[in-house]
Amino acid sequence: MTDVSPTLQAEQRAQKHWVEDGLPSIIAGIGGLVLAFFILYRTNGHSPFKIIFLLGALTLYWAISQHQTEIVDWLKTRLSYPRTGYVRPPYMPEDKSLPLDFKMLSMEAANTALPEEIKLARARSIWLFLIALSFVLLPFVAIAYFHSSWIHSPWLYFALSLSFVAILWILALIEHRRPSWILVSGFFLVGLCMLVFQHQAIVGPDQFGYFLVGVSLVSIVNGAVSLFRFLRRNPRPASTTP
Amino acid sequence: MSENGLKDLSSLDRLIHEPARLMIMTILYAVQEADFVYLQRECGLTQGNLSSHLSKLEEAGYLLISKTFKGKYPLTLCSLTRAGRQAFESYLAKMRYVTGQPSNNSR
Numbered sequence A: 001m002t003d004v005s006p007t008l009q010a011e012q013r014a015q016k017h018w019v020e021d022g023l024p025s026i027i028a029g030i031g032g033l034v035l036a037f038f039i040l041y042r043t044n045g046h047s048p049f050k051i052i053f054l055l056g057a058l059t060l061y062w063a064i065s066q067h068q069t070e071i072v073d074w075l076k077t078r079l080s081y082p083r084t085g086y087v088r089p090p091y092m093p094e095d096k097s098l099p100l101d102f103k104m105l106s107m108e109a110a111n112t113a114l115p116e117e118i119k120l121a122r123a124r125s126i127w128l129f130l131i132a133l134s135f136v137l138l139p140f141v142a143i144a145y146f147h148s149s150w151i152h153s154p155w156l157y158f159a160l161s162l163s164f165v166a167i168l169w170i171l172a173l174i175e176h177r178r179p180s181w182i183l184v185s186g187f188f189l190v191g192l193c194m195l196v197f198q199h200q201a202i203v204g205p206d207q208f209g210y211f212l213v214g215v216s217l218v219s220i221v222n223g224a225v226s227l228f229r230f231l232r233r234n235p236r237p238a239s240t241t242p
Numbered sequence B: 001m002s003e004n005g006l007k008d009l010s011s012l013d014r015l016i017h018e019p020a021r022l023m024i025m026t027i028l029y030a031v032q033e034a035d036f037v038y039l040q041r042e043c044g045l046t047q048g049n050l051s052s053h054l055s056k057l058e059e060a061g062y063l064l065i066s067k068t069f070k071g072k073y074p075l076t077l078c079s080l081t082r083a084g085r086q087a088f089e090s091y092l093a094k095m096r097y098v099t100g101q102p103s104n105n106s107r
Helices: A006-019 A023-041 A048-066 A068-079 A100-104 A116-146 A148-152 A154-174 A181-196 A205-233 B005-009 B019-030 B036-043 B047-059 B082-099
Strands: B033-035 B063-070 B073-080
Touching (some): A006 A023, A006 A116, A006 B019, A023 A048, A023 A068, A048 A068, A154 A181, A154 A205, B005 B082, B019 B033, B019 B047, B019 B073, B073 B082
Antiparallel strands (some): B063 B073
16 A cells, blocks of 8 residues: 555556656657757758758757657557557646647646546646756856856756756656656766767857757667567557457 | 434445446546556456446446547547546545545545
């Protein structure tokens, strides 16, 4: 027996069901890679071909970020739903036009007749997350305001990767689960690489571009490992519905 | 609730009180909708067993079952009706009274 009621457990399992196959992580990582590609190649020459190529990358990033939920849902229809079924958690609206991250932070449930217990737990989780996020982000805002030259320092990206690890840990604690060791160690490694392999020619937005490449690759690897485990654990059944 | 708490036990909804149906109702109470495969995996029931329990809950008007498609994947979607939610809340309130727990069900 745990101290969490069966109703709340059912809600938490439904939320976990959305991410356990790793597809949201893979799609988020691909979106990040496309944005990084745009940042890193935006200044190299101004040929019409390059401009079309960059506009294409930007459009692709916009399409992925705007339709992230739809893309994940389309993939899940082919990979996950036939294996583990479909469930719509209380805070996932039918409208899939917004990026999932913003919808997940919504306080408004699509189903208003929700148990009070779930609404209270939801409000508590969001406030804890926002408080944690502001504590992690506050030092960066202060640095940017008082020491603008530090923005170009590789230490900033190391600190940023550590803050990502902290946010992951806090999120996992709030949602009563273990943080992914691939994300935790991956983000730490990306920050460390930014610090160790710093180059004089790479400054400003390019630094952020390389950081984004690292973070996105970690997200894709994490998603791919989760997907592999998910597919191995859940073979496709011969017949699913009665 | 009546003065004789023991008599309140007899007014428990027997349809919900059955363990398998209680599991189904608890899951559907916490989500918007779930399909047959998800419920089967979560409850650990056989297809026939789950199908029979769902039919009973649907007959009582607690459950709405609709058959639809997501791409080429057929879905048998189940969700609680307003009557189903009210019946489950009433059942929970009675159980809390029986077990002497406070009415506020925050954990």
